[in-house]
Amino acid sequence: MVRIKDIARKAGVSPTTVSNVIHGNNKKVSRETVEKIQKLLKEMDYVPSMGAVMLVGGNSRLIGVLAGEPGGEDRHREGNAFANELIRALESEIYKRNYYMLLHFVSTAEEGIQFAATWNVEGLVTLGFSARDNEKLQLKCRAPVVSVDVYYEKQRVANVGLDDREAGCQMADYLFGCGHRELGFLADNDVGVDHERWEGVLLSGRKRGIKETEIRHIIIPQNIQERKMYYEKHLKELAQTADVLFFASDYYAAEAVAYLQDMGLSVPCDISVAGFDDSEAALLCRPRLTTMRQDNSRKGALAVKKLFEYIEGTRGRTLDAKLKAELVVRDSVADRKCI
Amino acid sequence: MVRIKDIARKAGVSPTTVSNVIHGNNKKVSRETVEKIQKLLKEMDYVPSMGAVMLVGGNSRLIGVLAGEPGGEDRHREGNAFANELIRALESEIYKRNYYMLLHFVSTAEEGIQFAATWNVEGLVTLGFSARDNEKLQLKCRAPVVSVDVYYEKQRVANVGLDDREAGCQMADYLFGCGHRELGFLADNDVGVDHERWEGVLLSGRKRGIKETEIRHIIIPQNIQERKMYYEKHLKELAQTADVLFFASDYYAAEAVAYLQDMGLSVPCDISVAGFDDSEAALLCRPRLTTMRQDNSRKGALAVKKLFEYIEGTRGRTLDAKLKAELVVRDSVADRKCI
């Protein structure tokens, strides 16, 4: 391994000078020395020893990405695919800034805290963490924290997410606008993101004078087997009493379409279905799924951008940043006004 | 941050002793001292400074995971989902061994080499790297390298993968066994994994006296738009001339089923379809997809296991490790013998 002192010796200068050149402190070094050393740096394949860098300064050039396990093993794999796109975007943005990503799938905030301390990370991005855990993390870590897709009661942690309420409302607006009246909103939980989407649906209904009690809010099991059983028991009746089923994810929507089909029901003739995310499940689904598109790559990029604003102290904390979702109309929702 | 010397001071011993306790060199330390220090370590939340650890020893406790970008942006997102499951498994196994995962989506071997050197990683796992790039990497890095899903001409790099040829053969056996005769194998390339699967198909045909020229091998475009155009032009004719279409991934299979359906063709009545992977696309597809299941979590775990065998010098290099795929019969392939 080539060290700074090797370069220094070869160049006939001191390590300090080399270090200065490396860090672009070119005011302190003569033009020719700079050039000579830069050439040597290239030729000899100098690579910094991050151990030393970490030890001496506080700068590890490491960003920790902490991914919580939402709902554990049973949860459908869609969540993974989501995290995946995000993680790719995260890494790419982090690397662009000459930082490195330490990724850890973590179960407790404590583990995350220890992780951050061990590596002296300069920043932290969390996915699938509860509000509480994020607050704990922020409290115990000196590195700035940016969470993704979290809703706080009283926001103390920087967050990047989607305007889920607006998105839920937008879809419901569209659905009601298509002449549907009996709407069911289906999600596998009622906190955070999914709760906001539901609130959005409610909002849309209220605008039309539809009462909360008239809109069905159904929590479906996370476990695939249990969900299957649930559908076997309830889906048919649901399809008969509702005009449209709005799912909190494309995967669930596509799955339901498949089950509906198994029961001899046709989408959107017998019942309309809408999803959320515009993931590949929406494309594979027949009929093609009407859904709310969200851009996870952009979300990841924004999270990193905010994180570095905090790291560099570029600007005061704007705690909340929300992206907009986009309605994608395809074939799974019937327009009842046209019939 | 609590340092070793803080613990030492509080315990009234030297840093050396604390270090010894931390590393379980308990023969050198008296029972009571060990206990006292261990208690202190817990109480004071001691966390090692990895910078110092890296600097002093060669051990960074870092495993680099290098994920190549297979085919660039255009490629369908299925590949990501695959990498995702694998990456989760990788991280979990790495963390289990008290190591940490540095993840980088990389485009060139050179970038990987620099990455490895900068962080002094103790091992490297590569995904989606070419054989050449893996060899380069191995040559230039002192850390052991384990690649995933690579086929080498002359194997010099440790690899963990699936027995793709066997798997391809097994599926073809099944398909032929169902009475199908006109088989088409569709993939978006003909190297590595997909080539092996194709070889497996050929093998199966040969066993039955079916000549290579009788089996169709179709390379479909990676880009979704181009693929769509390709299908619009050719799929109908393909469906008329073939009995069964065997795709190298479930995503492609499910997509084709959808297009077939769009054209008014019914699977498996008009044509049978089979996939590969047993990903969620297989479950969402109607009819449910007959496919070859592979366990990516197991693959990831095995890769890490092998890597650590090399790191620890536990055993001589067995360069190649192959998992078996499993035939999952569902509803997308007709049994022509029964008709």
Place this chain on the structure above:
DNA sequence: ATGAAAGCGCTAACAA
């Protein structure tokens, strides 16, 4: 059983 001291590679304060 315990401790003192050297040194890993680098940066930054200070000196020249």
Place this chain on the structure above:
DNA sequence: TTGTTAGCGCTTTCAT
């Protein structure tokens, strides 16, 4: 413009 030096936190001889 360049060099000297101290020190980051830890492990590892080598003494005691």
